[in-house]
Amino acid sequence: MSKRLLAEFFGTFWLVFGGCGSAVLAAAFPELGIGFAGVALAFGLTVLTMAYAVGHISGAHFNPAVTLGCFTGGRIPASDVLPYIVSQVIGAVAAGGVLYLIASGKPGFDVTAGFATNGYGEHSPGGYSFLAAVIAEFVLTAFFLLVILGVTHKRAPVGFAPLAIGLALTLIHLISIPVTNTSVNPARSTGVALYQGGWAISQLWVFWVVPLLGGAVGGWIHRALLENDGSIDR
Secondary structure: OHHHHHHHHHHHHHHHHHHHHHHHHHOOOOOOOOHHHHHHHHHHHHHHHHHHHHHHHHOOOOOHHHHHHHHHOOOOOHHHHHHHHHHHHHHHHHHHHHHHHHHOOOOOOOHHHOOOOOOOHHHOOOOOOHHHHHHHHHHHHHHHHHHHHHHOOOOOOOOOHHHHHHHHHHHHHHHHHHHHOOOOOHHHHHHHHHHHOOHHHHHOOHHHHHHHHHHHHHHHHHHHHHOOOOOOOO
């Protein structure tokens, strides 16, 4: 268990540092910023690379919603849920701290301006409402679990799961960065919101409750409706 929790810590650290770091440091870099598409790709690459690096140790969740979805999907025991989530949040907060130290080295840096935090209403990148944010986060997290549980099934092609999961996360960001700045991951949201320290904290509950519900439902749907018992020949 200690090695699995360390793997979750490092994997979540890399996700937040790489994904949120690209948003804070590179998205709007003068003249040659990577933009929304670059940030979306960065998040996908963090999951892809760490899934290959430590997925064989912990299963490469890096996300409390994924952990809960894996539980409702019958992939992990209840005893793993809380330790995994704690490790993920600690990794995310540590990454947020390192990112803050780097970003604050630039004159004029203002953490209260956003710091890659998630939000809705006036704090949504595109001004999307609370309801729009809830729907987007729920649906996208549920489908993320459908992808994860499908590509990691014992009858799925071996060796391609991290690639599919990374591409799925990239797609999710391409869809929803304008809506909420894309969470689908309570640890990712927490890791930067704690440093922003203002409105991001007051809206953080949404980015815990909704992704957790979406992940749980996605896991249940896969287990109840889509699980392949191997009875159909391919």
